[in-house]
Amino acid sequence: MAYKFVDNYRERGARKKLVELLSSRGIEDENVLKAIGKVPRHFFFDETFWNQSYKDIAFPIGDGQTISQPYTVAYQSELLHIKKGDKVLEIGTGSGYQTCVLMELGANVFTIERQENIFNRTIQVLPGMGYRPTFYCGDGSKGISEHAPYDKIIVTAGAPLVPEILLKQLKIGGILVIPVGDEKTQKMVTVIRVSETDYDKIVLDTFRFVPLVGDQAW
Ligand code: SAM
Incomplete structure (x- = not known):
């Protein structure tokens, strides 16, 4: 599918305002703010809802799932401290x-989605926008062992x-960012693998995510 949407001055202006808003809400990493400023978020929306696409809100994308709130995307991205060429596993495309x-941000991304409908849509949309990560369809709660170890896992x-299985797929010095809690609210957790056997864990702010469903999850 060739991508039919255009990125005109109205959307670019709205995106600039979104970046300013995220900065005012505490996102400090300039690279993350620049990345948010580059990705045309309205491309993920039906044209009818373009006026919603640069608000700092999550939005339904069908099949009971949502596109994440920009603040949440920026927050998790900031915690990952991505360096150019980092091998990143993303669970929940x-x-x-x-x-x-x-x-x-320069990451080499391996991304996995368990819902076939969403997977089939996203593997069309992203290449149409010029983004070509390595896509997988399946249960990401077990990671993707054949490409491990990763610099970062989100x-x-x-x-x-x-x-536990995700921790084992981190490089030493690698970072895992994962929301952990009950089905309603979760705390953002960062885990750094400091050695073969040791991990440092930091518990941060509260968020609301859809559940991770799978063998090592709900
Ligand atoms: N960051 C994404 C975005 O901006 O569009 C939103 C991700 S959405 C909040 C979470 C996704 O994780 C859903 O599409 C859901 O189907 C997927 N998911 C849930 N459990 C999963 C699993 N075990 N493996 C892979 N994907 C999973």
Whole structure:
């Protein structure tokens, strides 16, 4: 599918305002703000809802799922401290918006989505926009062992606990960012692998994610 949408002055202006808003809400990493400023978020919306696309809100994308709130995308991206060429595993591709932000930050992204409908849509949309991550369809709660270890792992759905198997797929010095809690609210958790056997865990702010469903999840 060739991508039919245009990125005109109205959308570019709205995106600039969104970046300013995220900065005022505490996002400090200039690279993350630049990446948010580059990804045309309205491309993920039906044209009828373009006026919603640069608001700092999550929005339904069908099949009971949402495109994440820009603040949440920026917050998780900031915690990952992406460096150019980092090998990143993203669990929960969804619309692919977060994937594009990670790629604008220079990451080499492996992304996995469990819902076939969403997967089939996103593998059309992202290449149409010029983003070509490595896509997988399946249960990401077990990670993707054949490409491990990763510099960074990001989970974009709420987990009941930190899956042990994901920790094992991190490089030493690698970072995992994952929302952990019950089905309603979760705390953002960062885990840094400091050695073969040791991990540092930091518990941060409260968010609301859709549940991570799978073998090592709900
Ligand atoms: N960051 C995405 C975006 O901006 O569009 C939104 C991701 S959405 C909040 C979470 C996604 O995780 C959903 O599409 C859901 O189907 C997916 N998901 C849930 N459990 C999963 C699992 N075990 N493996 C892979 N994807 C999963």
